[in-house]
Amino acid sequence: MTMNKRFSLIGTGRIGWALSRLLTDLGWTIDRVDDISEYQLKAYQKHFSSCFTPKHAPSQTACLLICIRDDSFHELIRDLQKKPEWNTPHIIHTSGFHKAEILSPLRTAFQSEIHSFHPMISVIETNPDQGKKLLKKAWWALSGDNPSWMQNMASAWGLQSFLLPDDKKDFYHASAVMTANLIIGILRGAEATASLAGISTEDYEKIFLPLVDSVIDHIHQSGLHKALGGPIVRKDYNLLEREKTALKEAGLTDEYAMYDLLSRYLIQKMSKN
Template sequence: MNESPGRCVVVGTGRAGAAFSRALAATGWVVTSVPARPITANTASQKELTELAEQVALADVVLIAVSDTAIETVAAALPGSSALYLHASGASGLDLLAPHQRVGSLHPLMSLPDAETGARRLLDHCTFAIDGDPLLRDIVESLGGQAVEVAPSQRVAYHAAATIAANHLTALCAQIERLAEEVGVPVAAYWSMMSNTLDNVAARGAADALTGPAARADWVTIRAHLAALPSDDDRRLYRACCAAAARLAGHQVPADIDGP
């Protein structure tokens, strides 16, 4: 039997914390999961604090998997040790972990919708943005992932791109769901089209993969689309994406399409 990579205390039992706990345990880490709420709310009992101190003292890694606004509070409340203290935030720097000597950040470039799905994705050749202690690369390797160093000055821009890729895409999917239902076309047909589009982008790059009326500067069709959309919200979203697509194709966008 292979030797365990080490001991890890995961602070935070939400979707990210639970996914990391499962993924690390599946690869042999000895994992202890600790809820963050008693720490952030300052309601932890003396017994809980003593147990936490004992767990941290034995740990090789302490992973803080909480919201960005809670990282500093949790880090300051955790007892010090020789462990590597990490947070799982994409946008935050290492300054939030300042009370501790060995620090780093480990952010999966992957959406984690629930513990089971998230753990599976973390173990499926996931890309992790890292910064800090060299041990981070060993942690990523133990998960079967790929480590990419993102400098502190670039972390916010990196996370903005991740937000666009995940959250903004989801907002577009919500618009497609609404319109598919209205016109009576199975939404799965649109998902298939989107999947093919992502394959094209991956193979050729966004500019070469672009098709449709914006790529052709077909303003007549685009204006017809805008007139057919059922709400002002749908038109605003369509207009913004269409104008961006047209500029990607190198076209001068008419004011009535490029407007607010």
């Protein structure tokens, strides 16, 4: 696939830095960059100073990458429509929540194809090299105007990808929230419960995280539907009721509700397997 290896970027947060490292390591150059934070913008420009496209270089940038907070999209799109210098054949955003179609005003204004490339991974590390490794490890959900172009681009960038219907993205993102965010809520509830056994926060992480790791290992080895162990698999429902009663009597209302809901959910799922 022959392409013009030049990109522009709006948003120099974790994803913007990591994606820039990935692309510049592949020989891409940066045409222009912007961010609402002057501090972050200057830090980015300093770090990638050797990666900018030489002035007066012929031809047009291949794509514009938008790596910003979900609540900033509408304002940015309004502003970009007034800035033809950002015009490019392809516009890509990396939000997991927003559909590609949110960029439709730019499709009209710039005659661009619009796309969403979302990495299914948590990028908390701000080091661009570590961020790049995470992006390479992730599966990317692609949605938008041109499936063939998206798949070719993802392949050229060395990314694992799959096509996602744009109108199904709400369900995709909800599943991501359950997988990456709500599981933290469960662990926080378990931490609060363990505190009544005299286990501190620090000791909880030391003692219980190996248990979490072992469950993840079981999922890798046997699959999600065969990784469950403990009282639900044994159908020891008396134990479950006794522990729910203990939580309720201890005043752990939220933890009781969590335990009750999820144990009933898993029992129901097990009965269908």
